[in-house]
Amino acid sequence: MSWFRALKETSRSGLSVERTRLEPLVALRGAVGLGITIGLSLWALGAEAAVSSAFGAFQAAIATFQRSWRPRPELALASGASLAVSTFLGYLTVTHLALFLALLAVWTFAAGLSWAAGPTTGLIASSNVAMMLITVTLPTSVAQAGVHAATMVAGGLIQAALIVLFPVRRWGAHRDALADALAAEADYARRLRHDPVAPFDPSALMEARAAAALTPRQARRRPAELRGTRGLAERIRPVLASLADPAVGVPPEGPERDRARELLGAAAAVLDAAAHAVRHGTSVDLPPAAVAAFRTPDTGSILTGAPYRAATRLGRLLQDVVETAQGSGEAAPAAHLHRPSLLALAPVALRAMRDELHRSSPVARHALRVTVVACAGYLLGTALPFGHGYWAPLAAVMVMRPDFSQTYSRAVARFAGTLVGVAVATGVLQITGADPGASGALAVGSAALMYLLMRTGQFAAQACIGAYVVFLLGMGGEQWTQTVPERVLLTLLGGVLAMVAYAVYPAWETPRLRTYLADWLAAQGRYAAAVVRHHAEPAGRSAPDVREALLGARAARAAWHAAVARAAGEPVRHRGLSRVAADDAEDALTQTGRVAMLMEAHLPERGAPPLPPAGRLADALRTATEAGARAVRERRVPDWTAVRDALQDPGWADADDTVVRQGGRLLLRHLTELSEALDTAVPPMTAGRDANGRITKGDANGPITGEDANGRIAKGNADGTATGGNTNGTATGGNADGPRNPGDSAAR
Missing domain, CATH: 1.20.58 (Methane Monooxygenase Hydroxylase; Chain G, domain 1)
Known part of the structure; x- marks a missing residue:
C-alpha cells in the first residue's frame, strides 16, 4: 500500500479503543500497591524519593499485566530491581554527557535486543530505559541515588507481596488458555459436521502449550484439573479430522456420514462441557444426549474399518478428558513442560539475543535504530531551550517496536494521548492547587485508571500515563508550566524521530x-x-x-x-x-x-x-x-x-x-x-512445461492434466481423473471421492 494509506491505517489503529474484558480487582490491587509505596516514601523520605518509588511501583505493576505465563511476583521483582540498577548507574554518569550517552547507547541497544527473548522481556527493558531518563534527574548525591534505587526495589517488593497475599483468580490465565483450547476443538468438531475438510487454527493449542510450561514452584501448586488435559486435546484433533474426512473416513453421504455427524456433535458438546469446567474450576456437567451418542451399540453396526477405529478412539479420549478436567485423571504430577526460573532465564535470554546479532535480523536492526534515536533525541532535547530534554528520547524508546505498524500506531497514540492526559491533569492542578499529598493521590487515581484501561488501546493508556506523570512531578514540586509545553513538544519530537528512523532504516517483513x-x-x-x-x-x-x-x-x-x-x-x-x-x-x-x-x-x-x-x-x-x-x-x-x-x-x-x-x-x-x-x-x-512454455502438472498416477483455453491448470483428483478448467480459466479440481464445485475454496 502507499505511504499515505499506511499512515492512515496505523493512525486509526493507534487511536482505536478496543472492547475487552476489564479486570477491576487487578487494577485496584496495582493501584493500592502504588499508593502504599508513595505514602510510605512520602512520609519517611520526602517528595523526591516518593517520586522515584512511585516509578518503581508503577513499572512493577505494568510488568504484571503483560501476557506472560511466569509467576506475577517474579515479574514485579524483576522490573523493580532492573529499574533500580538502571537508575543508579545512570545517576553516576548523568553529569558527564559523553559517559551518559555511552551508557544510554549500551543500555538502549541491550533493551532493543531483548525483544529476542520475548515481548515481555523487551517491554520491561525498554520501559526501564525510558523511566531511567526521568529518575536519574531526581537524586542530588550518590547516597540519594542509592536511596532512590532502594525505594524502587521496595516498590517492586510491595507489588509482589500484594500479588501473593491477595491473588485474583489464581491460575486464571492458565485455566483460560486450556479452556480456549478445548473450546477450539469443540468448534472444530461442529464445523467438520458441515465441512469435512474444514481448516483448524492451532493457535489455541499453542497458547495452551505455552501456559503448560511451568517453573518448579508452579508445578508443585498446579491444580489437578490442569494436568494432562492439554495432551488429550492434542490427540483428539487428528481423530476428529480422520472421522470426518471423506478420503480416509466416512463417505460423503449415507448412514455412515449421518452417524459421523452425530458423533462429531456429541464430541463438541462434551468438549464444551469440559472447557466450562476447567475455566471455572467446577465439575463437568455432561449433556445426556452426548453421552448416549457414544454409548449406543449402533456405531459398530454402521461404521467399519478406519472410521470405526476413529470413533472408538474418540470415545476413549473424551472419557479421559472428562476425568482429567474434573481432577480425577491419572496424569503424573511431575509431567509438565519445564520453564526456567528467573535466574536460569538469564543465559537463555542472552543466547537468544546473541543469535540475533546479524545484519538481516529485524531485532538487531531495531536495536540499532532505537539506540541512534535515543541518543539523537537526548542531544536534541538537551540543546533545545525547553529544559527536561529527556522527554524526546523517552517518547521514542516507548513507541519504537521491531515492526513498522506498531511503531507508527504507538507514535500517533502516544502524542494524541499525551495531549489529552496533560491537558486534563493540568486543568485539575490549576483548579485544585493540589499539595504533594493530593498530587500523589491524583497520580494513584490516574495509574488505577491506566491499569484498568491499558488493554483497551494505546490512546487510553497514554492519556492516563500523561496525567500520571504530570501529577507525579507536581508532587515533586514542579509547576505545570514546567511540564506541559516541554512534554508536548518534546514528545512530538521523539515520535517524529522514531517514525523517520523506521522510514530511513526499516526492517520490512514484505520482502521476507x-x-x-x-x-x-x-x-x-x-x-x-x-x-x-x-x-x-x-x-x-x-x-x-x-x-x-x-x-x-x-x-x-x-x-x-x-x-x-x-x-x-x-x-x-x-x-x-x-x-x-x-x-x-x-x-x-x-x-x-x-x-x-x-x-x-x-x-x-x-x-x-x-x-x-x-x-x-x-x-x-x-x-x-x-x-x-x-x-x-x-x-x-x-x-x-x-x-x-x-x-x-x-x-x-x-x-x-x-x-x-x-x-x-x-x-x-x-x-x-x-x-x-x-x-x-x-x-x-x-x-514441467509444455511446448508453449506453460506449466504442466500430473496427478498422483502420472498422467498430465490439461489446461484450459486461457492457460490455467486443470487439476486432477486423487484417482488421476482430470476435471478440466472452465471457460474463465479457473480450475474446477476434484476431491478424493469425485469432483468438487468450481471455485469452491472451502474444499481446497
Missing part, C-alpha cells in the same frame, strides 16, 4: 515473506515425512519425532501468519509474492498439514506389518520439500517429481494400507497447488 513461506514448507515436509515414516516402520503411537516435527510446523505457521499480518500494513510492494499468491500458497500448505494429521491419526501399533513403499515416500517428501523450500526462497517453482515417482512405486500394488497411499495422493495434490500459486506469483518457472 518468501523466506517464511519456505520455512513453513520445509517444516510441513518434515512433519509429513515423519508421519509416513512411522507407517513404514511401526513403532507404536508414542512418536516423539512426529510430535517434535508437528511443533516445528506449528511454529513456522505462526511465524508466517505474524509476518503476513505485519506486512499487510507496510508501504512497500510485494516484491515477488502478491497477496493473492500468498493466500493461495497458505491454503495449500494448510491442507498439506491437514493431510499429514489424518495419517497421524492412523499410526500403526508396534508390531504391525511394515509398509516399505511408505519409507520411500517419506524420503521423497523430505528431500522434495527441502528442495522446494530452496526454490521458494530463490523465486522458483518447486518440483514434486520425486513425490510423484514414489507414489508410482510398484510396491503399492501389494500394500494393504490405503490410508497412506490416499494421503500421499492428497499431499501431492496440495503441493501441486502450492506450485500453481507460486507460478502466478513469479514467472518464469522451472517446473
